[in-house]
Amino acid sequence: MSTTPDLAPNRTPAAAARRTANRARSSVKEAQLEDQISQLQADLKGIASTLAKLTNSKVSEVRDVATSEARHLQRQGQNVIEDVQDQAGALEQQLKDTIREKPLTAVASAIGIGFVLALLSRR
Numbered sequence: 001m002s003t004t005p006d007l008a009p010n011r012t013p014a015a016a017a018r019r020t021a022n023r024a025r026s027s028v029k030e031a032q033l034e035d036q037i038s039q040l041q042a043d044l045k046g047i048a049s050t051l052a053k054l055t056n057s058k059v060s061e062v063r064d065v066a067t068s069e070a071r072h073l074q075r076q077g078q079n080v081i082e083d084v085q086d087q088a089g090a091l092e093q094q095l096k097d098t099i100r101e102k103p104l105t106a107v108a109s110a111i112g113i114g115f116v117l118a119l120l121s122r123r
Contacts, residue, residue: 099106
């Protein structure tokens with residue numbers, strides 16, 4: 001008949017010690033890997049936090065610049081409107097002065113312009 005060592009040749013105390021040592025090394029490696037993963041997660045959270053702060057800062061800067069530019073453009077637009085109104089007022093005054101100086105010429109010009117517009121509208 002066969003003996004016990006023949007049936008289980010790897011069941012020697014040395015093999016058991018090797019398996020125990022391998023498990024211990026694997027356990028240590030797993031613990032180190034878990035520590036590294038935890039450190040990476042902490043680093044990623046720190047990077048995300050820093051990026052969020054930078055993004056908020058840049059958004060605030062862009063918002064301030066956009067607001068400043070909008071105010072500047074509004075002032076420029078208001079100045080242009082005032083200039084156009086001044087020029088229209090000056091042109092109106094000039095037209096009134098011309099009509100006062102030469103009323104017959106102004107009436108004849110108005111009749112001529114009306115006649116031309118009437119002809120154009122019939123076609």
